[in-house]
Amino acid sequence: QKEVEQDPGPLSVPEGAIVSLNCTYSNSAFQYFMWYRQYSRKGPELLMYTYSSGNKEDGRFTAQVDKSSKYISLFIRDSQPSDSATYLCAMTLEGTYKYIFGTGTRLKVLA
């Protein structure tokens, strides 16, 4: 079983839709959870950073962590064509600072 699993997509949605992106993980020792956006030929850009279970909101983005189910989500409200990118989840194990990434989900928001 992979440490971090993420549906690769592509996921196509119309402009204005609510997008839900998800990652599951197998190790309950993961403690910090991040979401990054990566445009083609660019580096990962930090969107959200969470530690505890629950929701964290920043503008159109909401990150959700459910440690009991080993499941994290990123919701994008009022999606825009400029949101078209690959979304990466990343997490760290207790006692280490190295990030373990999911494979990324390609999102296309259609105008």
Next chain:
Amino acid sequence: EPEVTQTPSHQVTQMGQEVILRCVPISNHLYFYWYRQILGQKVEFLVSFYNNEISEKSEIFDDQFSVERPDGSNFTLKIRSTKLEDSAMYFCASGGTGSQPQHFGDGTRLSIL
């Protein structure tokens, strides 16, 4: 907004040659990292660096690789005797503390011929 900068953006090298990839982390950050992303695969951790020494490294980071912070601003990754399978995007990242989120540069695309 402060950012991590990487040079060159694209490096083409003959197999067996040595390459040095350069990074300028965010100025007040203390933790530095290298990751790589082979085309079509996920981003993989290579090494972390703090207080002028390696704090953690992956199985990928063998004797072929080395890192250095030669001065107060640069952070370099050296790959000796490059192989075809070293072709990838190499990302540098930095963080204020170990637990603060890491900020990534736009990467160096390394092509080994």
